[in-house]
Amino acid sequence: VTDVRLLIVEDEVRIVEILRSALSRAGFAVDSVGRCDDARAALEVNPYDAAILDLGLPDGDGMKLLKDVRSRGNAVPILVLTARDAVQHRVAGLDCGADDYLVKPFATSELIARTKALLRRPGGALGATLRTGNIVFDTIGRDVRVGDEALLLTRREVAILEHLMRRLGRVVPKAVLEEKLYGMDDELESNAIPVHVHHLRRKLIESGATAEIHTVRGVGYLLVDGDA
Amino acid sequence: MIASRLPSLQRRLVTRLAALFVAGSLVIVAVLVYRAYDTADTLNDRELSLRAADLARYVVRDADGSARLVLPPGLRDAYDAAPGVAFAVRSRDGRIIDALPASFGSLVARWPEPTDDPSYFHLAGIAGNAKDYYGLGISLDGPAGPLSIWVARAEDANALVHSLLQEFVLDIAWVIPLFMLLALAIAILAIRGALRPIRQVSEIAASIGPSTTSTRLPEENLPSEIVPLVSAVNRALGRLEQGFAVQRQFTANAAHELRTPLAIVTGALDNMQATDEVIRLKADVDRMNRLVEQLLSVARLDAIALDVSATVDLNEIARETVATLAPWALAQGVSLAFSGSEDHVEVKGNGHAIADAIRNLLENAVVQAPPRSEVTVSTLAEGRVQVADRGPGVPEQDRVSIFERFWRGKGAARPGAGLGLAIVVETMKAHGGSVAVESGPNGGAVFTLVFPTASAAR
Numbered sequence: 001v002t003d004v005r006l007l008i009v010e011d012e013v014r015i016v017e018i019l020r021s022a023l024s025r026a027g028f029a030v031d032s033v034g035r036c037d038d039a040r041a042a043l044e045v046n047p048y049d050a051a052i053l054d055l056g057l058p059d060g061d062g063m064k065l066l067k068d069v070r071s072r073g074n075a076v077p078i079l080v081l082t083a084r085d086a087v088q089h090r091v092a093g094l095d096c097g098a099d100d101y102l103v104k105p106f107a108t109s110e111l112i113a114r115t116k117a118l119l120r121r122p123g124g125a126l127g128a129t130l131r132t133g134n135i136v137f138d139t140i141g142r143d144v145r146v147g148d149e150a151l152l153l154t155r156r157e158v159a160i161l162e163h164l165m166r167r168l169g170r171v172v173p174k175a176v177l178e179e180k181l182y183g184m185d186d187e188l189e190s191n192a193i194p195v196h197v198h199h200l201r202r203k204l205i206e207s208g209a210t211a212e213i214h215t216v217r218g219v220g221y222l223l224v225d226g227d228a
Numbered sequence: 229m230i231a232s233r234l235p236s237l238q239r240r241l242v243t244r245l246a247a248l249f250v251a252g253s254l255v256i257v258a259v260l261v262y263r264a265y266d267t268a269d270t271l272n273d274r275e276l277s278l279r280a281a282d283l284a285r286y287v288v289r290d291a292d293g294s295a296r297l298v299l300p301p302g303l304r305d306a307y308d309a310a311p312g313v314a315f316a317v318r319s320r321d322g323r324i325i326d327a328l329p330a331s332f333g334s335l336v337a338r339w340p341e342p343t344d345d346p347s348y349f350h351l352a353g354i355a356g357n358a359k360d361y362y363g364l365g366i367s368l369d370g371p372a373g374p375l376s377i378w379v380a381r382a383e384d385a386n387a388l389v390h391s392l393l394q395e396f397v398l399d400i401a402w403v404i405p406l407f408m409l410l411a412l413a414i415a416i417l418a419i420r421g422a423l424r425p426i427r428q429v430s431e432i433a434a435s436i437g438p439s440t441t442s443t444r445l446p447e448e449n450l451p452s453e454i455v456p457l458v459s460a461v462n463r464a465l466g467r468l469e470q471g472f473a474v475q476r477q478f479t480a481n482a483a484h485e486l487r488t489p490l491a492i493v494t495g496a497l498d499n500m501q502a503t504d505e506v507i508r509l510k511a512d513v514d515r516m517n518r519l520v521e522q523l524l525s526v527a528r529l530d531a532i533a534l535d536v537s538a539t540v541d542l543n544e545i546a547r548e549t550v551a552t553l554a555p556w557a558l559a560q561g562v563s564l565a566f567s568g569s570e571d572h573v574e575v576k577g578n579g580h581a582i583a584d585a586i587r588n589l590l591e592n593a594v595v596q597a598p599p600r601s602e603v604t605v606s607t608l609a610e611g612r613v614q615v616a617d618r619g620p621g622v623p624e625q626d627r628v629s630i631f632e633r634f635w636r637g638k639g640a641a642r643p644g645a646g647l648g649l650a651i652v653v654e655t656m657k658a659h660g661g662s663v664a665v666e667s668g669p670n671g672g673a674v675f676t677l678v679f680p681t682a683s684a685a686r
Contacts, residue, residue, distance in 0.1 A: 012488055012492070014492045014496075015488070015491055015492055015495065018492060018495035018496055018498075018499060019495065021499050022495065022498060022499055025499075104487045104488065104490075104491040105487055105488075105490040105491035105493075105494045105495075105517050105520075106491065106494070106495075107494060107495075107498055108494075108495045108498035108499065109498060169555050170551075170555060171550075171551035171552075171554050171555065173547075173551065214554075214558055214563065215563075216550060216551065216554040216563070216564055216565065216566070217563075217564075217565030217566065217567075217602070217604075218547070218550070218565050218566030218567050218568060219547055219550050219551050219554065219564075219565075219566045220551065222554060222555060222558075224555070224558060
C-alpha cells in the first residue's frame with residue numbers, strides 16, 4: 001500500500017528472515033545488511049524511511065555506527081534492537097541518536113508498532129496521513145474521516161486525536177496534551193483535557209471508529225486500535 | 229550471636245585469671261606467714277643464745293675458786309621483773325651457779341651436759357607457772373671457765389614479737405589481694421582492648437552477603453594470634469568470590485545467549501497463522517521470555533552493587549512505569565491507574581532499578597487482577613510506593629515466603645518463575661528499604677515499597 005522502505009541492520013540470519021517477512025506483510029519494502037560497513041554504505045546511497053539497527057554486529061559496535069550516521073547529518077528514524085540488558089546501554093543508545101529501542105526478545109507486532117510510530121512522526125513517511133483502524137487523519141488538511149464519513153471535531157479535539165494517533169498504542173501523558181493545547185487555549189481550565197477527551201471519545205464511538213481511547217487514571221490517555 | 233560469644237571468651241579469660249590470682253595470692257600469703265613465723269622462731273633462738281652468752285659473760289670466779297653470777301643491777305632487775313623467763317647456769321662439776329627461778333635450777337641439775345651447739349627443749353610449766361616454756365641449752369666458755377647454760381622463755385613472752393610479725397604479715401596479706409585485683413583489672417582492660425578490633429572485624433564479616441563478596445576483613449590492629457584465622461577467612465572469601473563470579477557470569481551469559489534464539493522463536497510464531505496451538509505456544513514462549521528477563525535481572529542485582537546515590541522522584545518513576553505498562557495491561561483486560569502524592573516524593577536511589585521493581589509488582593498484580601478491574605499504583609509521602617489490585621490477595625501464611633526466589637503459590641496457575649518478587653526484595657535491600665504485602669481495604673493485595681526518606685537516609 002505504501003512505498004515505505006526500511007533498512008534492517010542485523011547479522012542473525014533467522015532474525016532477518018523473520019523481520020523481513022513480518023515487515024513485508026505490514027506493507028513495507030525491506031533491505032537488510034549484516035555489517036556496519038554495508039550499513040554505512042546503504043544509508044549513504046538510499047533514502048530509507050527508517051532503519052532497524054541491532055547493536056551487536058560482527059564488525060563493530062552498532063552504537064558507533066549510530067553516532068557516525070548522525071554526525072553525517074542523516075536524520076533517518078532509527079529503532080535500536082539490543083540484547084544488552086543494562087539499562088544504561090539503552091539510555092546511551094538514545095543519547096547517540098536512536099529514536100527508540102526494543103530489547104530482544106520482542107514480539108514482531110511490537111516491532112511493527114514501534115516502526116510505524118517512528119514513521120508517523122511529523123515529517124515521517126506516514127506522518128502526513130495518519131491511519132488507525134478505520135480512522136484516517138490528514139494532518140495537512142486537518143481533516144479526520146472514520147471509514148468514508150467525515151468526523152466533525154473541534155480544533156482541540158483534532159489536536160488531541162493527532163497526538164494519540166501519532167503515539168498509537170502508547171500512553172500520552174496528560175501533561176503533554178496540556179502543553180500542546182496551551183498555545184491554542186489561553187484559559188485552559190484544570191479539567192479541560194478530560195472534558196475534550198470525553199467528547200472526542202464519544203464522537204469516535206458514535207461514528208463507529210474501530211479505535212478506542214482508554215484512560216490511564218492519573219497518567220494520561222492512549223488510543224488502541226480494536227482491530228489490531 | 230556475635231555479641232554473646234565475645235563476652236564469653238572474655239569471661240573465660242577473666243574467671244581463669246581470677247582463679248589463678250586467688251590461688252597465687254593464697255600461696256604467697258601462706259608462704260609469707262610461714263616464713264614470718266619461721267623468722268620469729270629464729271629470732272627467739274637467737275635471742276636465747278645471746279642471753280646465754282650474756283649470762284656466761286657475767287659468771288665470775290671468786291678468790292676461793294667458786295663461780296658466781298654477777299649481773300649488772302639493771303639486767304638483774306629486768307630479769308626479776310620479767311615473768312616467764314627462766315635460766316640456769318651450771319658449772320662443769322655439776323653445781324648450779326645460779327638459776328631463776330630456783331626450781332628451774334634444781335630441774336636442770338640432773339640434765340646431761342649440753343654440747344657447743346644449742347639443743348632445744350620444751351617444758352610444760354616451771355615452778356607453778358603453767359605456761360609452756362621453750363628454751364635451749366648450750367655449753368659456753370665464760371671468763372670463769374666452761375659453763376652449761378639453759379635459758380627458757382614462756383610462750384607468751386615472745387607474744388610481742390609474734391604480734392609484730394602478725395601485723396606485718398597482715399599488712400602484706402592485705403596488699404597482695406589488692407595488687408592482684410589491680411592486675412586483674414588491667415588484664416580485663418587489655419583483653420577488652422584486644423577484642424575490640426575483633427568485634428569490628430565481626431561487624432564487617434556480618435555485612436558480607438552475596439552482593440558484597442568483594443569485602444575483605446581488615447587484618448590491621450588485630451592480635452597476632454587472630455591474624456592467621458582472619459587471613460585464612462579472607463582467602464576463603466576470595467575463593468568464594470571467584471566461585472560466585474563464575475556462577476553469575478554463567479547465569480548472565482546463559483540468559484543473554486538465550487535471547488537471540490528466543491527472539492527467533494517469538495518472531496517465527498508471530499509470523500505463523502494464529503491457530504490454537506500457535507497461541508498456546510506463544511504463551512509458552514512469553515513465559516520463557518519473562519523467565520530469561522528475570523534471571524538476567526537477578527544475576528545483575530547479585531553481580532553489581534546498585535548505585536543508589538542519585539536523588540529520584542518516586543512520583544515520576546511510578547507514573548512512567550504505569551504509562552509503559554498500561555497498553556500491555558489493557559491487552560490483558562486490566563486498566564492501570566496512578567495516584568501520586570501532592571509533593572515530589574524524593575528518595576536516594578536508582579531510578580531504573582526502582583522502575584523495574586514497580587514493573588514486577590505491576591505485572592504480578594495485572595495477572596492476579598480480575599478482568600475489567602483496576603490496578604492502582606500510589607505514591608505516598610515518606611517514600612512509599614503501593615501497588616494495589618482487586619485480586620484474591622495473598623494468604624496470611626504466604627506473606628513472607630512469596631518474596632523468596634522460585635516460590636510459587638500452591639496450585640495457583642501463576643505464570644512466571646517466581647523471581648519477580650525476589651527481584652523486588654533485592655532492589656529494596658540495595659536501597660536500604662523493604663517490601664511488604666497486606667490485604668487492601670476492599671480485598672486484594674497491596675504491596676508496599678518502603679524507602680528510607682531523605683532525612684533518615686545516610
